[in-house]
Amino acid sequence: MHEWALAESVIKAAAQHAAELKLKRVSEVAVVFGELQAIDKEIFPFAMKELAKKHPLMASARFRVIDEPAAFRCRACSAEFDLKRFRKESDEAEFIHFVPEMAHSFIKCPSCKSPDFEMTAGRGVYIKHIKGSK
Numbered sequence: 474m475h476e477w478a479l480a481e482s483v484i485k486a487a488a489q490h491a492a493e494l495k496l497k498r499v500s501e502v503a504v505v506f507g508e509l510q511a512i513d514k515e516i517f518p519f520a521m522k523e524l525a526k527k528h529p530l531m532a533s534a535r536f537r538v539i540d541e542p543a544a545f546r547c548r549a550c551s552a553e554f555d556l557k558r559f560r561k562e563s564d565e566a567e568f569i570h571f572v573p574e575m576a577h578s579f580i581k582c583p584s585c586k587s588p589d590f591e592m593t594a595g596r597g598v599y600i601k602h603i604k605g606s607k
C-alpha cells in the first residue's frame with residue numbers, strides 16, 4: 474500500500490504544479506525513481522493512473538517513470554561511485570534496495586575504503602517534468 478500513498482502524494486504535487494503553470498490539461502507527468510527506492514514499479518504507475526482519474530486536469534495524462542541510478546560520494550576522499558561494482562561482489566547489494574539504511578554497513582568507498590559516504594542520487598521519488606496545454 475506504500476505505492477498508493479506515494480502515488481497519491483505525487484499526483485497531489487503534480488496537480489499543484491499544473492495549477493501553478495496554469496495548465497488546463499496535463500498530457501504527461503514524468504516521475505523519477507531512485508534505484509534505492511523500494512517500490513513496486515508496476516503498481517506505482519497503475520496507482521498514479523487510477524488516482525489521476527479524480528483530477529479533471531490529469532485524467533488523460535501519461536505517466537512516465539524514469540529510473541535514476543544510485544550514486545554515492547565519499548566524505549573522506551570525495552570519490553564518486555555507484556552500486557554496480559557492489560552488485561557483482563555481493564548478494565547483499567540486492568538487499569540495499571529494500572533497506573537503504575543498511576548501505577553503510579557493507580558499502581565502502583572503493584578508493585579509500587572509508588564507510589563514511591553520502592548518497593547523492595537514487596533515494597527519492599520526484600517529478601521531473603509536467604507537460605500540458607494552457
Ligand SMILES: [Zn+2]
Nearest residue numbers: 547550582585
Ligand atoms: Zn574515499
